[in-house]
Amino acid sequence: MINKRWRMFFLWRTWAVCLLAILPVLAGGLVGVGGVVGEVVGDVTDITIADVASSDEAASEHVNFERWYSVLISDQPAGSSYMSERVVGEQIETMYQMSMSIRRGEHSISISVSSRFIETLDGTPIEATTTQQLGAMGATTNTMRFGEDTIEIISGQVGVDGARDEATKKTEEATKQKAAKNAGENVGGRKVLPAIVGEWLTPAAAGRYVAERLAAGDKQITYRSVDPAMGAMAVTMMIEVGEMQMVELLGRTVQARHCRLRSSIAPMIVTDDYLDENGRSLRSNFSVIPGFGVTLVAADRALAEQAVNPPELLASTMIAMKEPIEQPRELRRARYALTLSGEDASGLDDLPNTVVQQVAFDAARGVAMVTVDLDVTTDAEEDKQPTKPDERYLQSTTLMNHRDAKLVAMVGKATARLGDDATLLERGEVLRRYVNQVVHQKDLSVGFATASEVARTGQGDCSEHAVLLGALLRGAGIPSRLVSGVIYVEEFLGAEHVFGYHMWAQGWIDGRWVDLDATLPGDRGYDAAHIALTTSAMTEGGGMMLNDMVELTPLIGRLAIERIE
Numbered sequence: 001m002i003n004k005r006w007r008m009f010f011l012w013r014t015w016a017v018c019l020l021a022i023l024p025v026l027a028g029g030l031v032g033v034g035g036v037v038g039e040v041v042g043d044v045t046d047i048t049i050a051d052v053a054s055s056d057e058a059a060s061e062h063v064n065f066e067r068w069y070s071v072l073i074s075d076q077p078a079g080s081s082y083m084s085e086r087v088v089g090e091q092i093e094t095m096y097q098m099s100m101s102i103r104r105g106e107h108s109i110s111i112s113v114s115s116r117f118i119e120t121l122d123g124t125p126i127e128a129t130t131t132q133q134l135g136a137m138g139a140t141t142n143t144m145r146f147g148e149d150t151i152e153i154i155s156g157q158v159g160v161d162g163a164r165d166e167a168t169k170k171t172e173e174a175t176k177q178k179a180a181k182n183a184g185e186n187v188g189g190r191k192v193l194p195a196i197v198g199e200w201l202t203p204a205a206a207g208r209y210v211a212e213r214l215a216a217g218d219k220q221i222t223y224r225s226v227d228p229a230m231g232a233m234a235v236t237m238m239i240e241v242g243e244m245q246m247v248e249l250l251g252r253t254v255q256a257r258h259c260r261l262r263s264s265i266a267p268m269i270v271t272d273d274y275l276d277e278n279g280r281s282l283r284s285n286f287s288v289i290p291g292f293g294v295t296l297v298a299a300d301r302a303l304a305e306q307a308v309n310p311p312e313l314l315a316s317t318m319i320a321m322k323e324p325i326e327q328p329r330e331l332r333r334a335r336y337a338l339t340l341s342g343e344d345a346s347g348l349d350d351l352p353n354t355v356v357q358q359v360a361f362d363a364a365r366g367v368a369m370v371t372v373d374l375d376v377t378t379d380a381e382e383d384k385q386p387t388k389p390d391e392r393y394l395q396s397t398t399l400m401n402h403r404d405a406k407l408v409a410m411v412g413k414a415t416a417r418l419g420d421d422a423t424l425l426e427r428g429e430v431l432r433r434y435v436n437q438v439v440h441q442k443d444l445s446v447g448f449a450t451a452s453e454v455a456r457t458g459q460g461d462c463s464e465h466a467v468l469l470g471a472l473l474r475g476a477g478i479p480s481r482l483v484s485g486v487i488y489v490e491e492f493l494g495a496e497h498v499f500g501y502h503m504w505a506q507g508w509i510d511g512r513w514v515d516l517d518a519t520l521p522g523d524r525g526y527d528a529a530h531i532a533l534t535t536s537a538m539t540e541g542g543g544m545m546l547n548d549m550v551e552l553t554p555l556i557g558r559l560a561i562e563r564i565e
Contacts, residue, residue, distance in 0.1 A: 062087045067280070068304040069296040070250065071100050076311045078102065079111075080304035081296050085204060091126065092119050094203040101310040108310045112139075115227065123205030130227065140398055140450070144232065151193050151232045155398045193232045200224040200234040214241065236264035247274040247283050250297055256282050268346075268554050292557070319486065319499040319561050328488045328529035329520070332375055335564040336531060338368040340555065347554030352483075352532050355512045369564070372528040389508050392537040393479035399450050399538050400467060402475035406455045410438070411475040424509045427476055428516055432505075432525055435469045435518040442519075462503045465518035469505040470538065473516075479508035481535050483515070484552060486561070488529035499531070499561055501552075506535070531561070 066084035070077060079100025086093050097114040110133070117128045125146040133139035145152040201209055201223050213221045221239040226232075242258035256274035263269075271286040284296040325331065338348055345366030351359045355376055360369045396403045402411075414434035415427055441459040449457070451471035454464045466482050473480035487502040504517040504526075515526040534552060 061089075064092075068299055068301045069284075070299040070304045070306075071098065072295040072297065073100070073102070073311045074292055075295070077306065077308045078311055079308060082304075085207070087121070090121055092121060092202075092204040093117070094119075101308060117203050119202040119204055123202050123208075125202050125226070128226070142231075144226075147195070149195050151195060152190070153193060153232060154190050196226065196232060196234050198224065198234060200226055202226075206237075210239065230265055238262045238264075245274065249282055250299060250303070254282065268344075317501060317556060318492065318495050319559055320495070321488070321497045321499065321561065321563065323563065324490065324497040325488050325529055325563060328490070329524050329527050331528040333373045334371075334528040336370045336372075337562045337564055338370055338531070339366060339560045339562075340558045341560065342558060344554070347552075352535050354506075354515075354532070356515065356526075356528075357532055370531055372531065374526065374528055388511075389479045389481070389537075392539050393481055393508065394474050394477075395537070395539060396474070397538060400471035400474060400480075401450065401452050402471045404452045404455070404471075407451060407471055407475055410434070410455060411472050414472065415476065424478055424507075425514065428473060428478060428507045428509055428514060429525060431472045431476060432469060432516040432518050433522075435465055435472065436521055439465050439468065439518070462519050466503040466505045467538075469516060469518045473505065473507045481506050481513070481537050483532045484534050484536070485530060485532040486559075487517075487531075501556070502530070504530070 064085040064087065066086075067082070069081040069083075071079040071081055079098065081098040082095070083097075084095045086095075094117045095115070097112070099110065099112040101108055101110050112133045113130065115128065115130045118126045120126065127143065127145050129141060129143040131139050131141045141154075141156050143154040145154070203225065206223055206225050209223055210221055219241045221241065222236065224234040224236050226234055238261070240260040242260065244255055245258045246253050247256045247258075254276070256276055259273045259275060261271040261273055269286055271284055273281055274283045276282050280298070281296075282298045285293055287293045325334070338351075339345070340348060343366075345363075348366070348368040349361045349363065351361075351368055351370065353359055356372060356374050358371045358373075360371075361367070362369065401407065411431070414431050415422075418427060418430060439454060439458055439460055441457070442461065449460055449464050449467065451468045454460055454468040470480040470482050483504050483506055485502055485504075486499040488497075488499050490497060492498060492500055502519075504515060504519070506513040506515055508514075515530065515532075517524075517526050517530065520526070533555060
């Protein structure tokens with residue numbers, strides 16, 4: 001049995017991160033479908049954007065629509081959602097907010113995402129901001145300011161960046177002039193990128209376009225839009241317009257038109273949306289992972305914001321093994337067969353290859369054969385080595401701000417006893433052990449904290465260990481990335497012999513990616529009871545880790561693992 005002190009490090013917040021990754025995109029689709037024609041919602045009158053834009057009252061503030069929804073997970077109330085659109089002077093402001101709570105074991109985690117998009121009356125983008133929060137740590141913000149030929153992205157953290165100590169500010173300022181010479185390079189959470197190529201629609205413009213296509217009787221509607229949570233990229237929304245159906249709304253049944261929505265950012269996730277005769281979204285259903293459907297149901301504010309008993313989302317994501325793995329923390333070599341339930345095996349075809357993990361995908365059988373061998377030498381696998389990582393893997397970002405004075409001091413303290421002739425591998429291992437000790441409050445109460453937060457609180461699970469270690473590695477001049485995968489444990493929350501979702505760091509050392517799991521105590525830096533599923537540089541701007549985490553959605557709840565040898 002593993003030690004209770006660290007048995008709760010696993011990446012159970014993966015579901016929440018994936019959900020945050022697609023919520024803004026799905027919300028954009030719902031706003032485009034739902035905000036199209038005149039209606040009355042409570043005391044607020046919905047009218048078409050075209051009518052507002054041509055009205056003499058356009059110079060004053062006017063609410064086009066605002067709506068509240070109850071959020072249910074597996075038919076259990078979990079939170080609320082709010083959407084609104086208003087004209088302020090010569091601009092249109094679209095707001096979206098969703099908040100919910102889930103349980104991870106004995107801990108309750110709050111999740112929230114909100115966005116604000118400002119555009120002109122004719123659909124020219126001005127500014128968009130998204131704020132996301134997982135758990136009790138500070139919220140991360142991402143603002144995009146649109147110019148004619150460029151997009152300025154400003155990323156930060158509420159409650160942390162605003163209270164940075166003077167030493168941190170001086171450290172960042174010292175590098176500002178040098179970094180500013182390189183287009184697109186992150187400077188203290190700020191970067192400038194080229195404008196998005198091709199045509200795309202702002203939220204209000206998308207609403208007008210969808211209204212026109214619905215009025216014309218189109219059965220297929222496609223458009224491109226942008227959400228700051230996804231970064232400086234256009235996401236394609238695809239709407240399939242269906243027939244009228246009966247749909248249940250919190251105890252009553254009404255007739256509604258069925259539409260199906262997909263987005264290019266997560267094409268495997270289909271949203272079933274039901275609209276009333278005026279085009280208002282009455283109910284929306286989608287599933288991020290099998291068995292955990294998310295439903296948005298139209299409601300008044302009091303009902304939407306009622307107190308909830310957070311649903312448990314932890315136990316069913318564990319992957320049971322037929323046979324136990326003896327002494328998993330001592331395991332040096334293992335071979336696994338990974339399969340997915342259902343006919344679609346996409347997601348297994350591009351698992352990461354490193355020196356110690358080699359993957360062979362059998363497309364005919366839909367099986368990924370994964371060999372983890374810690375004793376394989378670099379020379380023996382020289383032809384399979386990846387290219388040297390670029391500057392992204394040394395970048396200071398909101399998530400891993402290694403320029404933070406606190407993190408700079410940590411690197412110095414952890415490596416103080418090493419001589420000048422110490423190898424990079426020795427430095428990486430010292431930092432791994434240091435993080436294991438620094439994160440002294442090991443629990444599931446934190447959603448996904450930044451390295452700056454973890455350095456100050458010493459609290460978190462596997463993701464906090466990984467983020468802090470990744471930042472310290474970069475601070476020591478070692479390129480790093482984070483790995484999302486699974487780890488075998490002998491017992492967790494009453495379940496025995498299971499793989500659970502997990503996160504750890506990798507450092508680029510001596511021409512290879514070296515796995516460094518800071519949740520493991522002592523000299524147990526890694527073992528063959530780990531399987532890497534995806535990797536991420538955790539780059540700044542837009543989706544940060546969210547775009548990378550979306551890659552896990554085809555696997556969660558469908559993955560089966562069998563040990564072959």
